[in-house]
Amino acid sequence: MPEALEVSMVASVAGTLQGGRLTRTRPFRSPHHSASMAALTGGGLKVKPGEVSLAHMGVLFLDELPEFQRAVLDSLRQPIEAGVVSVARANAHVTFPARVQLVAAMNPCRCGHLGDPALACARAPRCAADYQAKVSGPLLDRIDLHVEVQSVTAADLVLDRPAEGSAEVAARVAEARALQATRYRDVAARTNAEAEGDVLTAYAAPDEAGRKLLAQAAEAMRLSARGYTRVLRVARTIADLAGADGVGRIHVAEALSYRRQAPRS
Structure with a gap:
């Protein structure tokens, strides 16, 4: 109920609430890559929430990620990190909620055929970089x-249906979210993604083998402090999906496999 109320309040401010009723469906927003900064983060003469707030408690999907203007993409840093977006205009300074799951997709290069010698452009692999x-x-x-x-x-x-379909995955995700709701019921967090500081340390600290692996990877991959924290959150979530009580080395290893390694200078 609290999440439905939050989503409905944003929709009400934006003027998109249907019939004045609470919406019980998580939002899914997919703006075009030509969207302006105001369209994405909010703005206008009478400041209204942008796509990142309209996707609050849901999914913000950005297709063809590099085709967005760089300044527009960088304006998402604050909401991704803090779960809110502050819009400052001459006549108003407004803060909107923006706790979203950001999902982005992109081709490896402009032509989209990197790795295929028959189709790749003449500038490969430089074009991809x-x-x-x-x-x-x-x-x-x-x-x-x-x-x-x-x-x-x-x-x-034409391949056979995978052993685990979308319905089965959805059931595991629902179980993991219910577990996290119970875990954080007495603190200011709802999911692992919102856990910070001592709360994250208390529930996501890996075992000894996991700590050693994470320490080695932090140096080898040059993880930032933010990246280190995010690996812990992902590892805790992987453990939840597997039904494990604690975070082990295997969960840390999988979380690290999803990190983008910093390029060597």
Whole structure:
């Protein structure tokens, strides 16, 4: 109920609340890559919430990530980190909630055929480095999971159904969220993503083997303090999905596999 109320309040301010009724569906927003900073974070003469606030408690999906203006993408740093966005205008200074799950997709390069010698452009692989560099390092550091997905072939489309389908995954996720709601019922957090400081240390500290691996990886991968904290949160979530009481080395290893390693200078 509290989350439904928060989502409905944002919709009410934006003028999109249907019939004055609480909405019980998590929002999904997918703005076009031509969206302005005001459209994404909020603004206007009469300041209204932007896409990042309209997606509060839901998903903000950014397709073709490098095609967004860099300044527009960097304006998402504050809401991703703090869960709120502050909009300052000459006639108003407003703070909107913006606790979103950011999901972004992009091609490896502008032509989209990196790794395929028959189709890749003449500038490969330099074109990929230039294209990916359009997304700033600080923004990428705030994205917990980086997954490379291979192109789907016609043969892939006729494969048998995977052993675990979407319904089964959804059930495991629901169980993990219920577990986290119980875990954090007496603190100012609802999920592992919101756990900070002593709360995160209390519930996400890995075992001895996990601590050693994380310490080694922090140096080898040059993890920032933010990256280190985010690895702990992801490891705790992986452990929850596996039904494990504590965070072990295997959970830390999987969390680290999703981090984007800092390039060597």
